[in-house]
Amino acid sequence: MTTTVLPLGTASALPTRDRHLSALAVERKGRVLLFDCGEGTQYRLMDADLNRARVDAVFITHLHGDHVYGLMGLLSTLGQLGRAEPVVVAGPAALDRMLREMPGMQHGWLPYDVEFVSLDEGFDRACVYETEELSVTARPLDHRIFTAGYRLAEKTRPGRFDPGRARDLGVTDPRDFGRLQDGETIDVEGGTVDPDDVMGPERQGISVAYVTDTRPCEGGRRLAREADLVYHDATFGDDLSDRAVETGHSTAREAAAVARDAGAQRLLLGHFSARYDTPEPLVEQAREVFPATDAAVELAPTVLDPREKWGE
């Protein structure tokens, strides 16, 4: 079971011919989760060959237009496509009001429910989305206005059951195999067999952090902790570190320090200021701090496979 991370837009406020407004898609088993939804995201989903109709949730970081103005159009289009299942929208509390004031977004107009998950200023940590296989948690970031970052994490799976080892230890009833996998201890001749004796180590799933727009901060580091992939605000280079402070953004080097301090595996830089024609200088600066850094490339997929961690 792989998870594909696909940047749809890596521009900061001003879109250019090459860079679109903020959105990151995560595709897993044909379902799509979106982090931010700048204007044009519904077009970018088509450009990425992702099925617009399969967007299950949208996580909005903050209410600057370049991160959210595409939400109404996407929700409308889901309606046009005959969506019936609910769609989760998580974000700052004011987003709910914004949506309800938009023509076409009033309650009852869309043919499906929008389940709004509200984040309030002062929150510390919130689980905003959960399925049997994964969850998305939010934490506050440090921007000019109230902003949340997100972490998608697959749930940990139990280790693999080793039937040969169980037989060697004297377990003969096949029903006891199931009991051991359910965590029960089994009596055998001359003693007991614990689940730990016959189960491999727990298998950790993949995790992806989406940390923008923000100064380097504790919320970002926590979201990024040991993540397989971190997408982080790298609006500026070393040349404009003052501007990063003024505008509540990060330099590429600062993003790299967050990834390093969090013990993350890989870092994608994004949200580039339009003044940088190419992100290469930013990548070079970041790699001095955290070598496993790349620039996010729009529509270029990163495929994450948890089996690589399990040695399978």
Add this chain to the structure above:
Amino acid sequence: MTTTVLPLGTASALPTRDRHLSALAVERKGRVLLFDCGEGTQYRLMDADLNRARVDAVFITHLHGDHVYGLMGLLSTLGQLGRAEPVVVAGPAALDRMLREMPGMQHGWLPYDVEFVSLDEGFDRACVYETEELSVTARPLDHRIFTAGYRLAEKTRPGRFDPGRARDLGVTDPRDFGRLQDGETIDVEGGTVDPDDVMGPERQGISVAYVTDTRPCEGGRRLAREADLVYHDATFGDDLSDRAVETGHSTAREAAAVARDAGAQRLLLGHFSARYDTPEPLVEQAREVFPATDAAVELAPTVLDPREKWGE
């Protein structure tokens, strides 16, 4: 002085890979006027090589999202580009409230003024934009919700002054040439010379009508009257004429009848339902009624030159 009409989006509610959401640009002397502003219009302006920073006015027909969700992003981007001149936004009165509820659109946030021109239900005709050289008027259309169509018209210019003819009639003082052009009658030996004696016929400017989304209606016909180019809703073909009635749209054939009855020169069909892979059948149906019909092609310019009418 030419005027270029450039369809940016010809889709009805659901955008596809080939068709974008509603917007039509009119470019004249490097300035841009926009009719409707569906999501992604600011990207389409770049695709069309039009200067986003030179958008002087946006005319919104109605508050269905596919015609208006691109407005906030465009206004934001104008601010990012350092716009200082005011921008005119005309549309239904509720648009003003919608804008003010959007994060980033509050008064004082943009570095330029938005001059909102409000159209109220029940209006009959309104001049919504005027410069020395042209005006845009609005009239009500017939859709499911309150909708206005627009007509851009260059102002009529005086005829050309014929100095040889003036001399032949006995006008010798060069200052009298100017007086005649200003409409004064001049005394000469043996009588008078009227401006009509020495001025050619008035030179009519070009006019463009934007008529969508609507049933065929009187407002549409008036906007289209003797227009050089009419862009008209042609959401459906003959096969779905019932659906056109139900949804408050027009068939291609109905659009053609409007252009014919209005005495227009040319018709561009647009706002095609996504169910039509190609507009060719719609064009064929329309041409049976009004031969000078084409499908609007996104980013394909139509150049209008009033000198063609003047025989210059």
